[in-house]
Each structure stands twice: as C-alpha cells, then as structure tokens.
Amino acid sequence: MSNLYNEISTALQRGKQNDVKELVTRAIEEKLPVTEILDQGLLAGMDIISEQFKNNEVYVPEVLVAARAMNAGAALLKPLLEEAGAVSHGRVLIGTVKGDLHDIGKNLVRLMLEGKGLEVVDLGVDVSAEQFLAAHREQKADAIALSALLTTTMQEMKGIIDTFKEAGLREEVIFLVGGAPISESFKDTIGADIYTPDAASAAQACKAAILAKKG
Ligand code: B1M
Numbered sequence: 001m002s003n004l005y006n007e008i009s010t011a012l013q014r015g016k017q018n019d020v021k022e023l024v025t026r027a028i029e030e031k032l033p034v035t036e037i038l039d040q041g042l043l044a045g046m047d048i049i050s051e052q053f054k055n056n057e058v059y060v061p062e063v064l065v066a067a068r069a070m071n072a073g074a075a076l077l078k079p080l081l082e083e084a085g086a087v088s089h090g091r092v093l094i095g096t097v098k099g100d101l102h103d104i105g106k107n108l109v110r111l112m113l114e115g116k117g118l119e120v121v122d123l124g125v126d127v128s129a130e131q132f133l134a135a136h137r138e139q140k141a142d143a144i145a146l147s148a149l150l151t152t153t154m155q156e157m158k159g160i161i162d163t164f165k166e167a168g169l170r171e172e173v174i175f176l177v178g179g180a181p182i183s184e185s186f187k188d189t190i191g192a193d194i195y196t197p198d199a200a201s202a203a204q205a206c207k208a209a210i211l212a213k214k215g
Contacts, residue, residue: 002032008041012073013049015065020073034080038108042073046104070104074111081111088119090142090210093135095127097156102149105179105199109145112203118210129156129163136164136173142210143174145202146192151181158190174209178202 187195
C-alpha cells in the first residue's frame, strides 16, 4: 500500500483539510487508482475517526473537521470519477432526509452515481418530503436516492415515499435507500425499491434499474 494513503488517512483524522487536499492532489498526480485513494486513504481515515467517536475517544468538533476534510478530498476525486461516464443515462435526486445532517455517505453516493454517467441533483441535508416532491415535479427524476444515518430520522424515508404515493407519482421513480441504520428488511417495510450497503453498489444498482425501466 502506498505511504501516501496513510498520510491522507492521518491528515483526515486530524482534520487538516489543506493537508488532505495537498496529499490527494499528489496521489492524483502520481496516477494512483482513484478508488484506492478513496478507500485506502479517505475512507480508511474516516473509519478510524468513526470508531473513536463511537468509543467516546473523540467528540463532535473533531468529527466535524474530519468530515470537512473528507468532503474536500472527495471533491478533488469527482472529475476523475466522472470521466468514466460522460453520457447521461438518467437523472437522480439525492438528499439526506429531514432532521439529519450527515452528508459524507450521501456525497459518496453522489460521486459514484456521477461516475456511472448519471446526472445528479443534490438537494443537500435535512431535506423534507415536500422538498423532494417539489424537486421531482421540476426536474422529472428517474430515481430518488435517500440517505439517513440516525435511527430517529430513518422513518422520514417512509414519509417521503408516502408523499409521492399520495401525489400519484410513486410509480414514476425508483426509490433507493441507504445509510448505516438501513437494511434490506427496512427497505421492504417502507416500500422502497433498492437498498444497498455502500455507495458503489448503490450507483451500480441505480443505473441498472433505470436502464431496465427505460427498456
Ligand atoms: Co453523527 N452519529 N451525530 N455526526 N456520526 C453517527 C451516525 C452515530 C452512529 C455515532 C455513534 O456511534 N454514536 C450516531 C447515531 C446513533 C443512532 O442513531 N443510532 C450519531 C449521532 C448520535 C449524532 C448526533 C445526534 C450527535 C450529537 O449531536 N450528540 C448528531 C446529529 C446531528 C444531525 O444529523 N441532526 C451527530 C452529528 C455528527 C457530526 C455533525 C459531528 C458528523 C457529521 C458530519 C457530516 O456528515 N458532514 C457526524 C459523524 C461524522 C458521524 C459518524 C462518526 C460517521 C458517519 C460517516 O460519515 N461515516 C457516525 C458513526 C458511524 O457511522 N460509525 C455518526 C462515513 C460514511 C462514508 O459512512 O454515512 O454510513 P456512511 O455511508 C456509507 C453507507 O452507510 C452507505 O454508503 C457509505 C459507504 O459507501 N450509504 C448509502 C449512505 N447513504 C447511502 C444511500 C444509499 C446507499 C448507501 O442509497 C441512496
């Protein structure tokens, strides 16, 4: 494994956003594989900080600066992931559900979807059912990707799907759900279409479902 990945991971854990950007830029210049920079550098660092947060070894401020460094590093990888698929195969609305401010996983899903040649409209975090519905009416999405990290906000996903049902628009879109507390059985309970545990498989499943639906 490249030493650079360790350096990226360490800088991310310390919340050193500028160092992360500099190291990721160097990794790109050295033509290291983009998925390795993401998995072995940025995500490896995020895994460590997540574990420390769970064990009360670090607190919200440390996690927040690490998260900002993660997002800054991932943004540099975006153009490289996009190069893989220049043609738009469909449009996806994405957002973290109402009451939930976690956006790292959602941003990764967005990057992967863009890497699969899908056009993504990112509604951000804390997005209500009404906002998803209004955005769909305006943008005519093929799929809607919902992320939730809290057990207290995951139920929002059902509310969003029900809002689309009430508007008579449920069948127009494919609903993808994911995030740490989400499971296959939860997906079935709320009537969503696709659950995947990670961003790469979400993008793969989303593209396949859109292409299948378009025939
Ligand atoms: Co929060 N937080 N947090 N937090 N935080 C968790 C989620 C928690 C599990 C930590 C813990 O161990 N106790 C816990 C939730 C407990 C629960 O609900 N059962 C928790 C809590 C309690 C809270 C607060 C309430 C803390 C407080 O204020 N006291 C608060 C809530 C704020 C709010 O949202 N209203 C809070 C705040 C924060 C920060 C702001 C400090 C920060 C978020 C910064 C940001 O996102 N910009 C933060 C973070 C970073 C975490 C942890 C440490 C890491 C989450 C993360 O980004 N992981 C997290 C602990 C953990 O998960 N182990 C924790 C890396 C990311 C790549 O993984 O998002 O899971 P993840 O995405 C994965 C998959 O889930 C999947 O793909 C990704 C991998 O490829 N995926 C999808 C995600 N979305 C998908 C969608 C898909 C498909 C796959 O299809 C559409």
